[in-house]
Amino acid sequence: MFTGIRAITDSNKQEVLNLKVAAQQRGFIESVSQCLLEAEQDTRYVPLALYKENKIIGFSMYGKFDEQIWLDRFLVDERFQQQGLGRYFFCVLVDYLTELYPKKPIYLSVFEQNKVAIRLYQKLGFGFTEEVDENGEKIMIYPH
Numbered sequence: 001m002f003t004g005i006r007a008i009t010d011s012n013k014q015e016v017l018n019l020k021v022a023a024q025q026r027g028f029i030e031s032v033s034q035c036l037l038e039a040e041q042d043t044r045y046v047p048l049a050l051y052k053e054n055k056i057i058g059f060s061m062y063g064k065f066d067e068q069i070w071l072d073r074f075l076v077d078e079r080f081q082q083q084g085l086g087r088y089f090f091c092v093l094v095d096y097l098t099e100l101y102p103k104k105p106i107y108l109s110v111f112e113q114n115k116v117a118i119r120l121y122q123k124l125g126f127g128f129t130e131e132v133d134e135n136g137e138k139i140m141i142y143p144h
Helices: 015-017 025-026 030-039 084-098 115-123
Strands: 003-007 045-052 055-065 068-076 105-108 127-132 138-142
Touching: 015 045, 015 055, 030 045, 030 115, 045 068, 045 084, 055 084, 055 138, 068 084, 068 115, 084 105, 084 115, 105 115
Parallel strands: 068 105
Antiparallel strands: 003 045, 045 055, 055 068, 105 138, 127 138
């Protein structure tokens, strides 16, 4: 299976904007259009398209804030869920950020009700800090 992480450009932006999460996940993540607007307004964010065999199947966005690296957004389109792609791409993203920013911890935040995501993050080495972000999400860290 060929997979990749690519920048979002004029040629793939509309396809990225068409990505949607399952109905029960909508309260846990902003829409792709909201994320891209945020990235336009704050250049510390880097939005990414996730590809499987030249088809966009997901979206992610990370940010570098001083010395902190945040894996801020991550989604797999509802049409491609339940195929192991979420776990696969989350691992790929962590490896990608670890290569870009060696020896820097990676942070993320998650709503306590998002049990599926929390289980995945914990299985892959993330642990909770004692902190909560401004949206009430619990902060997790990958110390590598």
